[in-house]
Amino acid sequence: MQQKIPATVITGFLGAGKTTMIRNLLTNAGGKKIALIINEFGDLGVDGDVLKGCGAENCTEDDIIELTNGCICCTVADDFIPTMTKLLERDQRPDHIVIETSGLALPQPLVAAFNWPDIRSEVTVDGVITVVDSAAVAAGRFADDHDAVDARRVEDASLDHESPIEELFEDQLTCADLIVLNKTDLIDADGLGRVKSEVASRIARKPVMIEAKNGEVPASVLLGLGIGTEDDIGNRKSHHELEHEDGEPHDHDEFDSFVVELGAIADTAAFVEKLKGIIAEHDVLRLKGFIDVSGKPMRLQLQAVGARIDQYFDRAWAPGEARSTRLVVIGLHEMDQDAVRKAIEALV
Ligand SMILES: Nc1nc2c(ncn2[C@@H]2O[C@H](COP(=O)(O)OP(=O)(O)OP(=O)(O)O)[C@@H](O)[C@H]2O)c(=O)[nH]1
Known part of the structure; x- marks a missing residue:
């Protein structure tokens, strides 16, 4: 065996x-x-x-x-x-x-x-x-x-x-x-x-x-x-x-996530600074994804845990790859998704 x-x-x-x-x-x-x-x-x-x-x-x-x-x-x-x-x-x-x-x-x-x-x-x-x-x-x-x-x-x-x-x-x-x-x-x-x-x-x-x-x-x-x-x-x-010893299934209703898609970002420092404010205001638990930085051949990876944000260029955009900024936002269910989405979209 x-x-x-x-x-x-x-x-x-x-x-x-x-x-x-x-x-x-x-x-x-x-x-x-x-x-x-x-x-x-x-x-x-x-x-x-x-x-x-x-x-x-x-x-x-x-x-x-x-x-x-x-x-x-x-x-x-x-x-x-x-x-x-x-x-x-x-x-x-x-x-x-x-x-x-x-x-x-x-x-x-x-x-x-x-x-x-x-x-x-x-x-x-x-x-x-x-x-x-x-x-x-x-x-x-x-x-x-x-x-x-x-x-x-x-x-x-x-x-x-x-x-x-x-x-x-x-x-x-x-x-x-x-x-x-x-x-x-x-x-x-x-x-x-x-x-x-x-x-x-x-x-x-x-x-x-x-x-x-x-x-x-x-x-x-x-x-x-x-x-x-x-x-x-x-x-x-x-x-x-x-x-729930009776076996009632567990779920994740208390948490929610959504993806925000944006165009290229020209001033990433300003973007990140304002993002910190949005995260703090809406108590976003986690935000991560990739940023298309205008004019840069490399993709910027963004990682936020609470209001602490790390960012680094992780790889070059591949030939033919559609460049875009995509961020996943995770928070408690009561987080106002619409408000967070609009606030992030307004940064571009
Ligand atoms: N300062 C510091 N940052 C860290 C350390 N370990 C991880 N990080 C950063 O914390 C962030 C989240 O790290 P991940 O490894 O993606 O965390 P994770 O647990 O896989 O996250 P989820 O899969 O989203 O739950 C990234 O920006 C990491 O670079 C550490 O020891 N010190």
Whole structure:
């Protein structure tokens, strides 16, 4: 009998640094042939584009599979299982499978899928790695104002849980075998201490925590944990599972995303500055995509996590490729989509 293929699940809230860490992993995974399954929230495949562009020999474009029909936790049967089955039928089986969940996915249903007979006989979960944006934790992003939530609960008796962001953050931590406290370059030692206690206070189990900058963690630390997490998934229930033991399906109604398409941008510095204002005003959680900068042969990649924006030219526009500016915007459901769209469109 063939040995089971190890699969690493990489999860973590929007913008924590999952893609950055995987990109780094691909360049230091030695000779290991890696198949990558990427799942993203929003209709613009930015992560897949970034990872395909890294040109790692041990993980070619063919080895990168994008699951784009919604969050992987909700499409396990229709999307994930058939994808895995196809992957396992390939002549050249990978040495290791890495799965990046969307920033809004619950890892629990995904890990549970590894107990489906067809998958279980061939693959095992090497470990669940949860990437944490330490700067966001330090800024109180996941510690909601409990008084405000309690007040809302009094007004609306159907509210049976904490804020969706806080819940998701805890669910992703609850599932972890290894926690990567990323973005430590953005906080000081005191801040890091507070982040560690905050993260530890959210979970009963005590997975190992490591610190990282730009997702730089050696492949030898990330791969080969050998946990077999699918056997323990019953002990790592999400808030949803605890609250709906009757099996009511989980959804992502609390979050929304949309794509804004614009023409070329002449003054990117001014564009980015004004974008920061829009993000802050409307509490946009995540914004990312590509910018067509007037007169430049290169494409500008834009990555905003809250109001922190990174931008860099990632590659030349290909000959014949239609140049355009396309940005995906992700926020809570109550975000005023129309207002955000109009405000961004008005920048050009
Ligand atoms: N300063 C700093 N920035 C980082 C670090 N790690 C990642 N980033 C930046 O954070 C932004 C988001 O990183 P991604 O790797 O795309 O995050 P992600 O978790 O894959 O995001 P989603 O898939 O959208 O949930 C990018 O601009 C990265 O360059 C870090 O350690 N320090």
